[in-house]
Amino acid sequence: MKKDSSIPVVQLDGDFFRVITLSEVDPEKISGNHRRDFFLILWFWSDSGTHFIDFQPYPVKKGEIYFLAPNQVYSAPGCRLNGVAMAISRELLDGIETDHLKFLFNPFVNDGVLISGGTEQSLKQVLGLIQAEESGQKDECLLSAYLKAFLIHAYRESQSSPVVGSFEDKRLKKLYELVIANFKEEKSTAFYAEKIGLTSKRLNEILKEKFNLTITKFLHNQLILEAKKEISFGEKNFKEIAFDLGFSEQAYFSRFFKKQTGLTPESFQQKMFRLSKYKS
Secondary structure (H helix, E strand, O other), X not given: OOHHHOOOEEOOOOOOXXXXXXXXOOHHHHOOOEEEOOXXXXXXXXXXXXXXXXXXXXXXXXXXXXXXOOOOOEEOOOOOOOEEEEEEOHHHHHOOOOHHHHHHHOOOOOOOXXXXXXXXXXXXXXXXXXXXXXXOOOOHHHHHHHHHHXXXXXXXXXXXXXXXXXXXXXXXXXXXXHHHHHOOOOOOHHHHHHHHOOOHHHHHHHHHHHHOOOHHHHHHHHHHHHHHHHHHHOOOOHHHHHHHOOOOOHHHHHHXXXXXXXXXXXXXXXXXXXXXXXXX
16 A cells, blocks of 8 residues: 555644634544544534444444544544544543553453533533643643543443343453454463463353353454554555564455455455545
8 A cells, every 4th residue: 555545543633632623623524534643532412324433333322432542543424423532532531540440441442431411511621621721721630630530430330231241240340452463473372271270161151241242342443443554554565464463474465355354455454445435
């Protein structure tokens, strides 16, 4: 893939926090695939079709909040979004020491968090404080405190989500960390089961119950997501991507990719080239 066809990166340009009114965003700006170098909160206030996170479709539904980590691929083709977005620098979020709040931005779990009526009022009050400070003194300590309050309310709501709430299980948190750190080199169920202190059978039972997945499928999903990102970024050829992901041969990688996605790497690359029309 040519360099100019890779997925564009949106940056905060030296800023540490920004509140964005979604109805003021040009739909063309978000119609094509793009990624960011910051964390992003999207809170939708009305229904508006489908948006895509890491190439997977999710409904734009009134009252749902999505939490995106840096470098996740995003697009909202054909959507006129209504709501608010918060762009958060890595440094600002790192300053919030409560780890379970940061887990809202877990890039493996991209389901939206539906906000109930009671919590919505609390969140809007906190949002009002955030907007006033962001447009005024923009004190980093105060914005960090308001942001933490916003995340606490959202996190409480997330516990009613069967997917997001599953990561309260410390074993699944540990598994996620292990997979992210080792999926390119370690592809056996036994490796992860031993690290967590479970049998392979029990680990598969837990994953099946929570996500309807086996550990093998869990690993395959991560490999395919990483492959899609690398292909879309356009910085490596297929052979380099294959070796980086632990495949001994490019042909094996190509067969694996097609089996999992229904497309060859070349076909996926061409599809991404057509969709990458983000306008800076």
